[in-house]
Every structure is written in structure tokens, then in C-alpha cells.
Amino acid sequence: MTPKLAAFFQKQDSDVFLFAKGRVALYALLKAIGIGKGDEVICSGYTCVMVPSAPKFLGAVCRYADIDPQTYNISMHGLEKAYTHKVKAVIVQHTYGIAQNMDEIAAWAFDKGIPVIEDCCHAFGSRWKGQLCGTFGIGSFFSGQWNKPFSTGLGGILLVNDDEVLAEVQALYASILKPSDLEETRIGMQIRVYNALVNPRTVSIITRAYRMLSRMGLAIGSSSNDELAGEMPRDYFKSMAAAQIEEGTKNLANIDKLIAHRKTITGLYDRELANAGFQPLRQHKDADNVILRYPVRVADKKELLEKALKKGVEIGSWFEIPLHPEGTDMQKFGYTDGMCPEAEKACREVVNLPTHLKIDESEAVRVIDFLRRFARSV
Numbered sequence: 001m002t003p004k005l006a007a008f009f010q011k012q013d014s015d016v017f018l019f020a021k022g023r024v025a026l027y028a029l030l031k032a033i034g035i036g037k038g039d040e041v042i043c044s045g046y047t048c049v050m051v052p053s054a055p056k057f058l059g060a061v062c063r064y065a066d067i068d069p070q071t072y073n074i075s076m077h078g079l080e081k082a083y084t085h086k087v088k089a090v091i092v093q094h095t096y097g098i099a100q101n102m103d104e105i106a107a108w109a110f111d112k113g114i115p116v117i118e119d120c121c122h123a124f125g126s127r128w129k130g131q132l133c134g135t136f137g138i139g140s141f142f143s144g145q146w147n148k149p150f151s152t153g154l155g156g157i158l159l160v161n162d163d164e165v166l167a168e169v170q171a172l173y174a175s176i177l178k179p180s181d182l183e184e185t186r187i188g189m190q191i192r193v194y195n196a197l198v199n200p201r202t203v204s205i206i207t208r209a210y211r212m213l214s215r216m217g218l219a220i221g222s223s224s225n226d227e228l229a230g231e232m233p234r235d236y237f238k239s240m241a242a243a244q245i246e247e248g249t250k251n252l253a254n255i256d257k258l259i260a261h262r263k264t265i266t267g268l269y270d271r272e273l274a275n276a277g278f279q280p281l282r283q284h285k286d287a288d289n290v291i292l293r294y295p296v297r298v299a300d301k302k303e304l305l306e307k308a309l310k311k312g313v314e315i316g317s318w319f320e321i322p323l324h325p326e327g328t329d330m331q332k333f334g335y336t337d338g339m340c341p342e343a344e345k346a347c348r349e350v351v352n353l354p355t356h357l358k359i360d361e362s363e364a365v366r367v368i369d370f371l372r373r374f375a376r377s378v
């Protein structure tokens with residue numbers, strides 16, 4: 001998988017590192033640049049809690065930047081507001097696959113003298129002014145979770161773009177934990193079960209069951225109970241399992257087809273949403289986005305998601321609260337209500353539509369028909 005990834009980004013194999021999760025890749029990068037006690041790191045106020053947990057596990061504190069309501073990426077206003085002199089890095093998240101305006105960010109970060117880290121967990125193949133997301137910052141991290149750009153059946157990737165940082169990451173990676181034989185077997189099994197059972201009509205219900213099983217310790221979930229409570233799991237710093245590398249290699253072989261497919265489905269949503277009276281996504285002319293999930297604002301989001309679950313229509317929600325998932329004690333991660341009003345509004349209003357390979361045009365039309373019948377635009 002490593003050579004394929006390196007080739008995709010036109011990098012060396014040695015610039016790519018494979019981890020158990022995306023968050024662990026972020027942790028490694030933050031550690032490599034020396035983030036520690038007393039430091040602050042800016043991240044989006046519209047994210048997965050596993051992002052702020054990485055600096056937290058290093059003794060640092062996250063500051064949250066509010067988002068631009070059109071791109072769902074951090075706004076310059078939000079960035080300014082979140083900045084203090086203790087800030088030692090900024091994590092830029094290309095939300096839903098929408099490329100952040102990297103000119104603005106790079107200028108701002110250069111002025112402040114702080115490094116940029118790219119959260120590419122939603123963005124594989126998206127470009128800003130022709131340049132691939134993931135190649136702008138000192139490093140970038142990717143997630144191989146089931147519902148991310150391409151699956152490794154849980155897993156994470158780090159891409160390093162800076163020679164000094166590279167040496168530090170190499171040193172850290174030399175002492176990483178390896179998955180045990182038992183874990184290898186369980187992960188391999190989970191990947192097979194997932195691939196056999198999950199399709200657009202079953203995904204919501206299976207995701208629910210899977211979360212329950214992993215909370216009970218019966219399946220390897222994306223987050224342990226410790227992590228959700230803000231505690232670092234003992235076996236956190238772990239590398240990717242062989243079964244995950246195999247799954248990733250298989251999925252990467254189809255990446256060009258997948259990217260083209262996502263663009264086709266995005267185009268279909270653009271047209272059909274407008275016809276149905278919803279606001280299509282407004283994309284910047286300098287961004288060439290590969291949309292992972294297509295965001296739409298609706299009234300009565302909760303009811304709509306329940307109805308979609310019952311009808312077997314794959315409509316999702318990222319994020320339900322500023323530090324996803326619902327139920328997170330956000331104060332433990334330094335987020336208090338009202339910090340990022342645009343992010344909070346998006347949490348109340350935005351549902352997202354799938355663009356992956358199992359969504360063919362007729363399934364995409366079915367998704368839009370569902371919205372037409374049951375959703376109200378805001």
C-alpha cells in the first residue's frame with residue numbers, strides 16, 4: 001500500500017507511515033514537532049473528538065476555530081479568534097473533501113511562524129489550485145475508517161512533507177506497538193463481515209449495532225470508552241495490521257475509478273438538489289474537490305435521520321456536535337457551548353449524502369427523492 005500512496009502523492013515511500021488509526025498518525029506528527037505540556041494547538045470546532053484528543057494526550061490544549069458556513073472549513077475569522085501566543089500548530093481539516101483555501105492559511109501561518117498540519121480524513125484526491133490536499137502542510141493524516149475516502153477497515157496514514165520532521169517521525173515509529181496475532185485475526189474477520197453485510201440500505205442499522213457491540217467490548221470499534229472519556233488507551237500508539245494493509249491495497253487499486261465516481265454523483269446531487277429546492281454545495285473556483293459526503297442543510301434533522309434509518313436510505317450526519325460523536329463530554333476537551341456558533345448551527349442543520357461506489361445513479365436519485373418527500377430546506 002505504501003508505494004501506491006507515495007506514487008499518488010508523488011512522494012517517497014519513506015514519507016508514508018501506517019498506523020492503527022488516523023488519530024494516531026496525528027499524535028505521531030504532533031509529538032514529532034515537539035508539542036507538549038503548556039502548548040496550544042488550533043483545530044476546527046466542527047470535527048471528530050479524536051482530533052483534539054491527540055494533542056490532549058501530549059499534555060497540550062486545543063483551541064477551536066469556527067467554520068465558514070459554506071465550506072465547513074475553518075474561517076480566517078475563526079482562526080484569528082482562536083489564536084494565542086501559546087499556539088504551536090494549526091490543524092486544517094478539509095471537511096467533506098472540500099479543499100481549504102490554502103493560500104489564506106499558508107500566509108496566516110507563515111506570518112505567525114507556526115506549522116500547518118492537514119487533516120485529510122475526508123479528503124483524498126481533492127486539490128487546491130491543482131495541488132493535492134495533504135501536500136501543503138508539514139504533514140497530513142488520513143483515516144481508513146469504513147466511511148472515509150478509502151477503507152483500510154480502520155487505520156491511519158501519515159504523510160510527512162518536511163525533512164526534519166521526517167527524522168523525528170522515523171525515530172518514534174521505530175518503537176511503535178504492533179498488533180497481536182489475535183488482533184490481526186479479529187481485524188481480518190471484521191473486514192470480511194463488514195464487506196459482506198454493509199450496503200446503502202443496511203449501513204445505518206449496522207453502524208448502530210456495531211457501535212453497541214464495540215461499547216460492550218465485543219467488536220473492535222473506532223474509539224474505546226477510555227478515549228471517549230479523554231483517557232489515552234495503553235495500546236494507542238500502534239501500527240496498522242496486515243489485514244488492513246491488504247484491504248487498503250485492494251481499495252487503492254480502484255482509487256481513480258472511485259474519485260471519478262464521487263465526482264459524477266456529486267454532479268448529480270448538484271443538479272437534483274437544486275431541482276428539489278435545496279441549496280447545492282457552493283464550491284470555490286480554485287478548489288477541485290472529491291466530495292466524500294455531500295452536505296445539505298435541512299430543518300428537523302433528527303427526525304429526518306430517524307426516518308432515513310427506517311426507510312434504509314443512506315443519509316448520514318457529521319457532525320452532531322462540535323466534537324463528534326454525540327455524548328462526548330466536550331468540556332473535557334476544552335470546548336464550551338457557544339465557542340463556535342457556525343459550527344454549532346451546522347451540527348443542528350447538516351445531513352450528508354453518500355458518494356461512494358455502492359451508490360449508483362439510481363440509488364442517488366432515491367436519496368434525493370427521499371429528501372424531496374420528507375425534508376424541508378432551511
Ligand SMILES: *Cc1c(COP(=O)(O)O)cnc(C)c1O
Pocket residue numbers: 021022023024047048050051093119121122142143144145148155156222
Ligand atoms: C474520522 C476522522 C478522524 C479520525 O480518524 P480515525 O482513523 O478514526 O482516528 C479525524 N478527523 C476527521 C475529520 C475525521 O472524520
